[in-house]
Amino acid sequence: MTRVEASESITPEELRLATRNHGLPLEALAYDVTPVGLHYLLIHYDIPVVDPAAWRLSVGGRVERELELSLDDVRARPAVTQAVTMECAGNGRARLAPRPVSQPWLVEAVGTAEWTGTPLRPLLEEAGVGESAVEVLFSALDRGVEGGVEQRYERSLPLADALRDEVMLVYAVGGEPLPPQHGFPLRLVVPGWYGMTNVKWLERITVLDQPFEGYQNSWSYRLRQTPEDAGEAVSRMRPRALMVPPGIPNFGTRARHAGLGPHTITGRAWSGGGEIERVQLSDDGGFSWHDAQLGPQVSRWGWRAWRWEWRPRTPGDYELCCRATDSAGDSQPLEGPWNLHGFANNEVQRVPVTIESA
Ligand SMILES: Nc1nc2c(c(=O)[nH]1)N[C@H]1C(S)=C(S)[C@@H](COP(=O)(O)O)O[C@H]1N2
Numbered sequence: 001m002t003r004v005e006a007s008e009s010i011t012p013e014e015l016r017l018a019t020r021n022h023g024l025p026l027e028a029l030a031y032d033v034t035p036v037g038l039h040y041l042l043i044h045y046d047i048p049v050v051d052p053a054a055w056r057l058s059v060g061g062r063v064e065r066e067l068e069l070s071l072d073d074v075r076a077r078p079a080v081t082q083a084v085t086m087e088c089a090g091n092g093r094a095r096l097a098p099r100p101v102s103q104p105w106l107v108e109a110v111g112t113a114e115w116t117g118t119p120l121r122p123l124l125e126e127a128g129v130g131e132s133a134v135e136v137l138f139s140a141l142d143r144g145v146e147g148g149v150e151q152r153y154e155r156s157l158p159l160a161d162a163l164r165d166e167v168m169l170v171y172a173v174g175g176e177p178l179p180p181q182h183g184f185p186l187r188l189v190v191p192g193w194y195g196m197t198n199v200k201w202l203e204r205i206t207v208l209d210q211p212f213e214g215y216q217n218s219w220s221y222r223l224r225q226t227p228e229d230a231g232e233a234v235s236r237m238r239p240r241a242l243m244v245p246p247g248i249p250n251f252g253t254r255a256r257h258a259g260l261g262p263h264t265i266t267g268r269a270w271s272g273g274g275e276i277e278r279v280q281l282s283d284d285g286g287f288s289w290h291d292a293q294l295g296p297q298v299s300r301w302g303w304r305a306w307r308w309e310w311r312p313r314t315p316g317d318y319e320l321c322c323r324a325t326d327s328a329g330d331s332q333p334l335e336g337p338w339n340l341h342g343f344a345n346n347e348v349q350r351v352p353v354t355i356e357s358a
């Protein structure tokens, strides 16, 4: 993967990716469930155009019986709806130096959606998972070239993770059929895991007796320092808190301007590694920290609301920061450690604010 020095501005290639894949406007952190059009988007290749009447989902590999389901067959199965917070593993990438050239996210690659679908495990049980099974592969309709390899988007999950209760095959979001960009007609949703796990435009599920060695599992989505390094697989979301920036923005720079206040700073926090147990705020760039008040969690797999009363003493320049800690004791670094593809950078959010005199 190409990298550029931090001093080099965004390339036309990065800009092209950024206009296709938008982030969550941070003021939309105010909604428990993100309005569908404000949920972030990440599409590696082209959005497939799918004829729902001709589409089929096949289930095969190391199973006792192969299954083939139409969209109506999937929709006729037991349905569940759950609000799930999803974050792209590349969130924070554009902050790394040197910068891995890919979708240049700052902090906004997140959203919470109310997904409706059918649990995966009963379907796998119907197919009869063979004793030699170790992983389940999810293959999609979209194709492209990535890292010099022509491929379709596909990723595997360890069998035990695929069999968890919360894993579902989703055909609706916010009570409506999936829009094309979110995976119409069917996608996988694996709550707690980074975005790449949630395979869109799903076409085939294959039970494997060997670990999958395709590009998206064995080359990409690994935390590595060099191309020679095998690296650890990216899996669950690291803890992160984001705030709604206070005051009003400057159009060009988005720098914030606000009065003396007081200001109620609000935001959300989530982690795939445990419940959110603490959120802290700083108004001096991360030097001193204050506990925020935790609010309700939207759902078992949805983000937690928080708030903090900010009383800046004098006019001037401040830097607000927030950081979350989960029940596993995992927290956010002031500066994210570098890796080759720029994954799982959960460094604290920094929001410069100018407090004007009255
Ligand atoms: N088939 C397919 N599934 C995919 C992708 C893709 O490009 N193709 N992108 C993945 C990545 S990297 C992310 S972060 C999420 C984004 O889901 P969203 O666009 O619905 O927010 O989808 C994942 N599923």
Ligand SMILES: [Mo]
Binding pocket: 042, 087, 088, 089, 090, 195, 196
């Ligand atoms: Mo992603």
